[in-house]
Amino acid sequence: MDKPYTLFEKIWAAHVVAQEPDSPAVLYIDLHLVHEVTSPQAFDGLRRRGAKARRPDRTFATMDHGIPTTPRDLPIADPLAAKQIAQLEKNAEDFGIPLYGIRNLPDKQGIVHVIGPELGLTQPGMTIVCGDSHTSTHGAFGALAFGIGTSEVEMVLATQCLLQRRPRTMRVRVDGRLQRGVGAKDVILGLVAKYGIGAGTGHVFEYTGPAIRALSMEERMTVCNMSIEGGARAGLIAPDETTFGYMAGREFAPQGAAWDKAVARWRALATDDGALYDAEISLDADGLEPMITYGTNPGMGMKITGRVPDPDRVADLSARNALAKALAYMGLQPDQALLGHPIDVVFIGSCTNGRIADLRQAAGVLKGRTVSPRVRALVVPGSAQVKRQAEQEGLDRIFKAAGCEWREAGCSMCIAMNGDELAPGQYAVSTSNRNFEGRQGKGGRTFLASPLTAAASAVAGAVADVRALI
Amino acid sequence: MKFTAFTSQLVPLPSENVDTDQIIPARFLKVTDKKGLGDNLFADWRYDSDGAPKPEFILNQPEMRGRHILLAGDNFGCGSSREHAPWALVGYGFRAVISTSFADIFRNNSLKNGLLPIVVDPDTHQQLFSLVQEDPGAALAVDLAAQTITLPDGRPVPFPIDGFSKTCLLNGVDEIGYVLNMSDKIEAYEAARGW
Numbered sequence: 001m002d003k004p005y006t007l008f009e010k011i012w013a014a015h016v017v018a019q020e021p022d023s024p025a026v027l028y029i030d031l032h033l034v035h036e037v038t039s040p041q042a043f044d045g046l047r048r049r050g051a052k053a054r055r056p057d058r059t060f061a062t063m064d065h066g067i068p069t070t071p072r073d074l075p076i077a078d079p080l081a082a083k084q085i086a087q088l089e090k091n092a093e094d095f096g097i098p099l100y101g102i103r104n105l106p107d108k109q110g111i112v113h114v115i116g117p118e119l120g121l122t123q124p125g126m127t128i129v130c131g132d133s134h135t136s137t138h139g140a141f142g143a144l145a146f147g148i149g150t151s152e153v154e155m156v157l158a159t160q161c162l163l164q165r166r167p168r169t170m171r172v173r174v175d176g177r178l179q180r181g182v183g184a185k186d187v188i189l190g191l192v193a194k195y196g197i198g199a200g201t202g203h204v205f206e207y208t209g210p211a212i213r214a215l216s217m218e219e220r221m222t223v224c225n226m227s228i229e230g231g232a233r234a235g236l237i238a239p240d241e242t243t244f245g246y247m248a249g250r251e252f253a254p255q256g257a258a259w260d261k262a263v264a265r266w267r268a269l270a271t272d273d274g275a276l277y278d279a280e281i282s283l284d285a286d287g288l289e290p291m292i293t294y295g296t297n298p299g300m301g302m303k304i305t306g307r308v309p310d311p312d313r314v315a316d317l318s319a320r321n322a323l324a325k326a327l328a329y330m331g332l333q334p335d336q337a338l339l340g341h342p343i344d345v346v347f348i349g350s351c352t353n354g355r356i357a358d359l360r361q362a363a364g365v366l367k368g369r370t371v372s373p374r375v376r377a378l379v380v381p382g383s384a385q386v387k388r389q390a391e392q393e394g395l396d397r398i399f400k401a402a403g404c405e406w407r408e409a410g411c412s413m414c415i416a417m418n419g420d421e422l423a424p425g426q427y428a429v430s431t432s433n434r435n436f437e438g439r440q441g442k443g444g445r446t447f448l449a450s451p452l453t454a455a456a457s458a459v460a461g462a463v464a465d466v467r468a469l470i
Numbered sequence: 471m472k473f474t475a476f477t478s479q480l481v482p483l484p485s486e487n488v489d490t491d492q493i494i495p496a497r498f499l500k501v502t503d504k505k506g507l508g509d510n511l512f513a514d515w516r517y518d519s520d521g522a523p524k525p526e527f528i529l530n531q532p533e534m535r536g537r538h539i540l541l542a543g544d545n546f547g548c549g550s551s552r553e554h555a556p557w558a559l560v561g562y563g564f565r566a567v568i569s570t571s572f573a574d575i576f577r578n579n580s581l582k583n584g585l586l587p588i589v590v591d592p593d594t595h596q597q598l599f600s601l602v603q604e605d606p607g608a609a610l611a612v613d614l615a616a617q618t619i620t621l622p623d624g625r626p627v628p629f630p631i632d633g634f635s636k637t638c639l640l641n642g643v644d645e646i647g648y649v650l651n652m653s654d655k656i657e658a659y660e661a662a663r664g665w
Contacts, residue, residue, distance in 0.1 A: 017659045018652055023634045026649060028659055038552065040502035051650070066500055080500035087502050133551040133575060149553035149579035151645075159649040161656060165632065167574075197487060198545040201574060231548065233574050297487050297548075318486050318543060325485070415496045424519070436491040436549060438514045 004272030007238050008169050008204050011144040011269070015127045017161055024163040030126040031143075032156045033112045034061040034097065036088040037417070038131030042154035043091040054160045056096040060121060063088055063101050064111045066417045069380050069407035072102055081418060095157070110383020110409045113137040113351035117221065118385050120250025124239035124266040129156055134351045134433065135234075136227040140220035141247070142239035142269050144204070147228065167233065168278035170203040174211040176286035181467040183361070184219035185353060185431065185450035187211065188226040189291035191283050193301035200232025203279065206271065207237050211285035217246035218357035225352045226433050229298040238270035290466060292338055293435050293448040295326035300435070302338075304453065304465050310334035329437055330445050331425070338447065338463045345428035346377040346458040347440070348451055349407075350414035353431035354382025356389050358451040362431075363395040365455035365469055371403035372461025378420065379404045380412040404458070416441045429457040471584050473639040475613040476565060478538035481528055482602045486543035490555040490576060493547065499554055507554055508561025529562075538565040539610060541598055545569075546587075547576025556583045566612050568619070570595045581635045582645065586614060588629045614640060 005013075018026040032055075039061075046053065053059060066081040068074070076082040085102070092099035100108040100115060108115060113134050116122040122138045128145035129135060131153045138145035152162055174187060192199075205227050207220075215223065220237050227235030244263055247253045254262040293301040294308045300323070302309075308327065311334065314320040327334065332341075348354075348362050359381065371377045379399045381387035387409055390396055396406045413420040414432035422428055422444025431454050435446035447463060456466035498510045516527050523530040540559065546569040547555060556579045559567065566586040577587045590598070601608050601621070611620040614636060618626040638645060649656075659665075 018655045022632075024632075026652060026655070028656070030665075037499050041504060041553075044503070045646075049646070054656075065496075078500070084500055084502060131551060131553075133549065135551075147551035147575055149551055149556075149575060149582065151553060151579065151582040155646045155649060158646050159653075159656060161649050161652075163634075163645055163649065197548055198571060198573075201545070201571060228549075231545070231573065297489065318484065321484070322486050417496045417500060434489075434491065434549060436489045438495055439491050442495070442497075442514055442519075 004275035006169055006271045006275045006277060007142060007206055007236050007269055008144065009275070011125055011127065012166060014125070024165045026161050027127060027164045029129050029156050029160055029162060030058060031116070031121055031128040032059045033116055033128070033130035033135070034059060034153065035065055035112050035130070035132065036063045036084045037065040038150050039091065039153055040084060040087045042150050042157060043095065045154040046095070046157055049158070051158045053095040053097060053157045058160065059097045059157065061088060061092045061097050061099040062109055062112050062115055065411045065415055067102060067410045068418050069410045069412045069420055072106065072408055078419065107384050110385065111351045111354060111411055113225065114354060114382035114386065117141065117217070118250065118383060120247055120253035123247070123253070123262070124243060125269050129162065133228045134225050136232070137221050137225040137351055139224040139227065139234050139236045140217060141243055142236060142266065144234055144236065146233040168203045170200060170205050170232065170279040170281060171277040172205045172207045173280065173282040174207060174209040174285050175282065176211055176284050177214065178211060178285050178288065181290055181452060181470055182288050183450050183452060184215055184222040186288055186291040187283065187285065188223045188229070189293065189298065189301045189448060190288050192226065192230045192299045193291065194283060195230060195281055197229060197297050197299040198231045199281065200227065200230040203232050205230065205232040205235040206277070207235060212237060213240065216357060217242060218355045221355065222352055226298065229433060239266045290450060290453050292453065292463060293446070294330065294332060294338060295323065296329055296435055296437050298433065298435060298448060300326055301448065304339060304449070304463070308332050308334055308336045308338065339465060341463045342427065343375060343429050343447070343457055343462055344426040345422055346371070346375055346454050347380070347413040347428055347430040347432060348378065348454050349380030349382065349412055350432035351382065351411070352433040353451050354380060354386065356386050358431065359386065359390050359395050360393070362451040362455040363398040365452060365466060366402040366404070366459065367398050369402055369459045371458045374461045375458050377404040377458040378407060378413060380407040381409045383409045413440050415439070429454045429463060472642040473584055473586065473614050475611065475615065476538060477609050477611040478565070479607055479609045480539045480541045480598070480602050481534050481537045482541045482599055483528055484543050484599060487545045487548055488542060489549035490547055490552050491549055493555040494552065494558040499552060504557045504561070506561070507558040508563070511558040511562045533606065536563065538563060539612065540564050540567045541602060542567050542569045544571055546572050548573040551575045551579070553579045553583070556580045556585045560585050568598065581639065584639065586612065586639065588612070588619060590627065590629060594627055
């Protein structure tokens with residue numbers, strides 16, 4: 001019998017262009033996604049060396065990080081953001097790269113990790129990179145997808161390749177079945193809380209097990225999206241019927257006979273029986289509850305019914321100091337419950353939870369209910385297509401009737417570069433991916449949670465357990 | 471630029487899991503070049519809401535000026551892929567960061583900007599923090615060619631680095647140029663895949 005291989009090993013082996021001894025592999029990149037914030041210096045580099053973009057046909061650009069989510073006919077108030085956006089438009093034009101921007105093909109603009117899959121650009125077995133750490137999202141399709149820095153963006157533009165050392169593999173097994181009110185966001189927050197934010201360093205996760213198989217594509221993207229929050233640059237899920245069902249008929253997906261051939265090839269990508277991983281971790285879906293973070297990194301999370309841990313009971317000195325510092329920043333006390341903790345803002349959106357399925361979940365909770373008068377609730381679709389779809393389904397009317405702001409697509413308050421931000425001291429329940437100090441605005445305090453929890457908390461005006469509402 | 475050996479005192483920053491949002495907050499990413507990022511290194515820890523330096527933050531202590539080595543806590547540089555983080559560290563004047571571990575993307579980005587990520591074991595890490603506490607003026611010699619940091623008592627401590635990155639740093643290799651020179655291999659790969 002042939003040697004069994006993991007999904008990762010199969011993709012890696014198929015993309016090595018050259019491998020000199022004692023050197024990193026030259027790895028071919030099938031799809032390069034570009035956005036306005038991490039690319040300007042890379043295009044400048046190309047110009048300085050007089051290089052072209054080697055494969056503009058495998059490169060796609062959008063704008064998401066810095067763009068306002070206010071109506072598109074308003075001018076961009078921030079001159080720095082406006083300059084970056086204009087620079088991307090010029091770079092895309094000069095180098096012949098397709099751009100889904102606010103002036104070019106705006107119907108398809110959106111967060112880079114939302115539009116790749118929805119356009120059918122993201123496909124199983126590919127190598128995919130972008131100057132953004134949440135590129136791990138695309139691993140939900142069984143693609144090896146990871147974030148890169150701007151120097152690497154320049155390298156991929158110039159050569160369509162990257163110099164990469166082969167990472168190790170870590171199997172992440174999720175057994176059992178998710179309970180009512182518990183979703184993909186709770187899986188990944190639960191995992192990162194259990195193993196810490198550095199557990200995956202040097203590794204690629206592969207998520208396996210019945211609880212993963214049962215997830216929709218949108219849910220799988222939520223899980224893979226936050227692989228980086230567990231330290232892993234990439235997270236993979238083997239493609240299956242769910243994957244093919246999501247992809248069929250999308251703009252850039254193969255069609256007709258080419259589709260059948262592609263599906264046959266994609267089916268063979270799954271990890272072979274008996275293939276070995278370098279490490280393995282696991283999570284029990286049956287015991288999982290809605291999760292929420294209390295601290296200043298995504299690993300500082302707990303069951304929503306839990307109590308904030310006490311630094312005095314943490315043995316390791318630096319972990320104790322980190323926890324004490326986090327609680328001071330968050331304005332929380334040891335042993336405090338978070339349920340009922342007042343909040344100022346709810347943010348529903350981002351590359352983690354800004355897809356149509358996420359908005360449907362939130363709308364399901366908000367339908368016929370009202371957002372607490374003390375709360376500002378922003379709903380920011382992940383893409384223009386998601387926005388249109390939501391409006392066709394009437395979700396926008398549910399959100400607006402409940403008292404939410406219904407915005408244009410972008411990263412918005414996840415990274416708070418575009419004017420959507422928390423004021424110092426404010427508390428937010430956010431469906432995004434990072435609760436770092438100042439991430440959602442200088443001095444702002446973030447509780448990360450699922451769209452269901454965010455919606456329930458918007459109604460309560462405080463951290464709330466959605467299971468009481470559904 | 472070639473990475474040369476140097477000796478410097480240390481800036482101790484013991485917090486673990488320092489993320490790239492702390493190294494350079496997102497609002498400073500709205501740039502189209504690399505200039506001036508060093509001024510905003512650790513901006514929210516370094517300046518108050520009026521933009522005045524917070525005297526208690528380590529970088530604002532006068533004796534820390536001109537130091538080129540950051541002694542950082544575990545898992546330094548986690549979070550976002552922004553290369554603005556090493557640009558800000560280099561822009562400020564750092565040439566090496568010492569920790570027990572670095573996040574993958576940050577480490578890659580650092581190596582491409584002449585910023586040396588030095589991994590030491592937990593005991594050495596603790597010793598270095600104790601050393602700076604006892605003698606804030608203690609200096610280390612960093613020698614990439616020898617792959618050592620040398621303590622004030624003359625004891626060399628080896629550190630790991632892969633041979634390719636070491637060669638690139640020491641010789642100032644343009645990695646993009648290196649791969650551009652492989653264009654026949656890339657073409658052959660594309661042809662073989664019909665890509």
